[in-house]
Amino acid sequence: MIVADYQVPLKDMNFLLFDVFKLEALWEKLPTLADHVDRETTEAILQECAKIAEQEIAPLSRTGDETGVSFNNGVVTTALGYKEAYATYAAGGWTALGGDVEYGGMGMPKVVTAFHEEMLCSADISFSLFPGLTAGAGLSLAKHGSDELKERYLTRLYTGEWTGTMCLTESHSGTDLGLIRTKAIPQENGSYKVTGTKIFITGGEHDLTENIVHLVLAKLPDAPAGPKGISLFLVPKFKVNDDESIGEANNVSCGSIEHKMGIHASATCVMNFDESEGYLIGEVNKGLNCMFTMMNFERIGVGIQGIGAAAKSYQNALEYAKDRLQGRSLTGVKNPDAVADSIMVHGDVRRMLLNMKALTEGSRALSTYISMQLDISTYGEGEFKKKGEALAALMTPLAKAFFTDMGFDSTITGQQVFGGHGYIREWGQEQLVRDTRISQIYEGTNGVQAMDLLARKVAGSKGELMKIFIEEVREYIDTTSTTNMEQFITPLKTSIDDLESLTQEILLAASKNTEELGTAANDYLHVFGYTAMAYIWARMAEEAFTKEDSSDKFYASKIKTAQFYFAKLLPRRISLIESIKAGSNTLFDMEDELF
DSSP states (O other): OOOOOOOOOHHHHHIIIIIISOHHHHHHHOHHHHTTOOHHHHHHHHHHHHHHIIIIIGGGHHHHHHHOOEEETTEEEOOTTHHHHHHHHHHTTGGGTTSOGGGTOOOOOHHHHHHHHHHHHHHOHHHHHHHHHHHHHHHHHHHHSOHHHIIIIIHHHHHTSEEEEEEOOOTTTTTOGGGOOOEEEEOTTSOEEEEEEEEEEETSSOSSSSEEEEEEEEBOTTOOSGGGGOEEEEEESEEEOTTSOEEEEOSEEEEEEOOOSSOTTSOEEEEEEEEEEEEEESSTTOHHHHHHHHHHHHHHHHHHHHHHHHHHHHHHHHHHHHHOBOSOOTTSOSOTTSSSOBGGGSHHHHHHHHHHHHHHHHHHHHHHHHHHHHHHHHHOOHHHHHHHHHHHHHHHHHHHHHHHHHHHHHHHHHHHHHGGGGGSGGGSHHHHHHHHHGGGTSSSOHHHHHHIIIIIIIITTTTHHHHHHHHHHHHHHHTOOOGGGHHHHHHHHHHHHHHHHHHHHHHHHHHHOTHHHHHHHHHHHHHHHHHHHHHHHHHHHHHHHTTTTSSOHHHHHHHHHHHHIIIIITTHHHHHHHHHHTOSHHHHSSOGGGO
8 A cells, every 4th residue: 555646627727617617608708717727728727737736746745844954054945856847837837827928927717727736735845835935025016016116026036046035024023024223324326225024925035046036024114013014025035237137245144944844855944134125116115005906815725725734634534545455334344355345345444535525525615605705806807807896895704714624634634534544654654644733823723713703804894795606606596496406406405594694793893892702703604615615516516416327426415415415524613603682791700821
């Protein structure tokens, strides 16, 4: 028995794109995409990306974990094979996949790039972080940077010649960015001298590319206090000469690397800026607005890390369960020619595998739905665009927190299927657990995401953002009346009704005691997650029913998995609702000294 080789679930991805969500029709409504995005192109892109993920990147995962990155007097060296794999990846044009076409990008929509990201995360989360941060930096620069900055730096990020980072956190501030101390002093030539130290900087220093472009949050001397005084600067590792060649060093240095529980092959650095030359992105004191473009991109990207890890965990566990002979079925011997039946005969193993399958496929589908909203918000017009913007804002914290919670649970569940072997390095499961654990923490802990959802998005809009989602689901329920869909529509209607009434109850309780928001936030996010996933599973089942007569067992599997989700996983929301209704008293009636 050996570790399962990662296989990209291309059939599932194409099912979501072209059957469930019918993306070809959507792209025709978005003129900016219609001229260069179609089914043939998309399928070809995903097939080629699958090859590089399976053949070039996945084989590096274990050795990368075992050797990690090294640090020697400010120089960071990546794991064996990473430099060559990154060069191959960049040469294939993958660093430009979602980029602005005016500066050399391919301009693919988020629904396509999200699957690309999932493949990389399943293959090796550590590797995925280098191009992932670069894509996010490129997105912020494309949206907020000057034409001069985009021409000089964005084009090189798209070619993969340079990589990008996001420099927010400082040791004393954490999530509270208003406390940052990094300073930017204006210069006569229009540049700034940036000085400060940032921590937890992914890809802050490495040997993959000749230059690294840092997006750094800093404050001008006369800036207002708090978040309103933050500006965003582009600070390259090396200055760039007028002829586009690499110039002198820019006083940017790596002070150390973090020694982490997982993602060992990702360079997580302490970065020092010592009067480093930087260039303003966007407006003075509007840096958080610019950086949120990248932060929201990365939050969804981290959610996709959860999906990618869960997909790999399920593949590993399923192959192991089919091969592992142990015990006999409770209903009688199933494999009389062997010394024991495979552990697939055991109810608890089947429970674990179906939990993983239903949550992973459901997360992938819900992620596709959220990616659609991002595309609509980017390329749509009028009310269509406004609805996309509203749903994207509402569901970004859900994507980050729910997918990583479910993803981490699936890596642990896969480990449990392996039993003792799940604790042994050779099988790869314990690495998945360690690598994925960070996904619930970085880009804002999942508790922070839950507060963003409930306090900022739901309460902040007085429930209007959630109302938009609820109305869409109700419209789907009202127009879906076939007999075979009743098993899904009836519990979906109950779930969406409960979500609406729960939202109203929380908002009423919070109007009397704001602590109710913090107390309910995590549970509320999960109620929303299970309900939203039920909506998407119903849509997948509906489409699978249209192909039920096919000899392809893929569609029968979809229907059976949807039935499992509604019967076994959707009811989890009921206990969460009861917990929320219990209120905040038991948390805040207890004095600190009694903890």
